[in-house]
Amino acid sequence: MKLQPYDFTVVYKPGHMMAADILSRKPMKESDTETCTETENYLYFLTKTDIPIAVTLEELKQASEKDDTLTKVRTCLQTDKWTNRKGKIWPFFQVRDKLSMHGSLILKGNKLVIPEMLQQRVLKSAHESHMGIVKRKRLIREKVWFPNIDSLVENNVKTCQVCQ
Numbered sequence: 001m002k003l004q005p006y007d008f009t010v011v012y013k014p015g016h017m018m019a020a021d022i023l024s025r026k027p028m029k030e031s032d033t034e035t036c037t038e039t040e041n042y043l044y045f046l047t048k049t050d051i052p053i054a055v056t057l058e059e060l061k062q063a064s065e066k067d068d069t070l071t072k073v074r075t076c077l078q079t080d081k082w083t084n085r086k087g088k089i090w091p092f093f094q095v096r097d098k099l100s101m102h103g104s105l106i107l108k109g110n111k112l113v114i115p116e117m118l119q120q121r122v123l124k125s126a127h128e129s130h131m132g133i134v135k136r137k138r139l140i141r142e143k144v145w146f147p148n149i150d151s152l153v154e155n156n157v158k159t160c161q162v163c164q
Helices: 038-050 057-066 068-079 089-095 116-127 131-143 149-158
Strands: 098-101 107-109 111-113
Touching: 038 057, 057 098, 057 107, 057 116, 068 089, 068 098, 089 116, 111 116, 116 149, 131 149
Parallel strands: none
Antiparallel strands: 098 107, 107 111
16 A cells, blocks of 8 residues: 555566665665655555545544544544443444554544544535445445445435436
8 A cells, every 4th residue: 555656667686686876775864864754654645545525634634633433532542442332432443453543533444534524425425426336335435434334325325316
């Protein structure tokens, strides 16, 4: 996933065919390194490619900060203590080993976790082409995740007159 933003071809060359140069041998000083960490670069890539058109990164951050469930999940991730596993926390507990966070944003693997207040907007945006349940689930699952995503997509399609 970290290499996806780059277009490259890997070519093997035996060591005796490669000339050592100063760029590959000289150690970097602390001041020479970029200020962004690898995690920040990766998150930047995900947010540029995975944020649904329906929301902006700033909206996603603000909604994530205000969402009570995501606030509890962030606390659980920081402390690694999942004492209250009931209710809205349960779906997150089940996938806790796949969750990570950066600031107020939570990721499940390489998918952004959408706060409850933005879920309907994301569903509506993905539904504009009326492509049916299977294709719509696939489209949404490529970039985002939230609890009960499948049933919400199914209900949304079932109540659409055009899709029926």
